[in-house]
Amino acid sequence: LDYNQWVSVLKLSMMWDFMGLCNASIRHLDCPLRPLDPISKVGLASQYNIEEWLLPALLVLA
Structure with a gap:
């Protein structure tokens, strides 16, 4: 799967609690x-x- 497809999997799996x-x-x-x-x-x-993911990504941007 490509990036957009994995993001879709993430979205749906969060929505359905999988x-x-x-x-x-x-x-x-x-x-x-x-x-x-x-x-x-x-x-x-x-x-x-x-x-x-949040803090490490924010630190890279700082």
């Missing part, structure tokens, strides 16, 4: 081979309450 699928989408979006830019991470972290 935590296993939610965690899988977070792992795929946080892949070190295709790192997300910090602005995208802050946006996704805020929108989907991914606490472990």
Whole structure:
């Protein structure tokens, strides 16, 4: 799946409370081979309450 598809998986899995699928989408979006830019991470972290992404992404932007 590409970035947009994984974001869709994240959105739907959060909406339907499928935590296993939610965690899988977070792992795929946080892949070190295709790192997300910090602005995208802050946006996704805020929108989907991914606490472990928020502070590190904000520190990169600081």
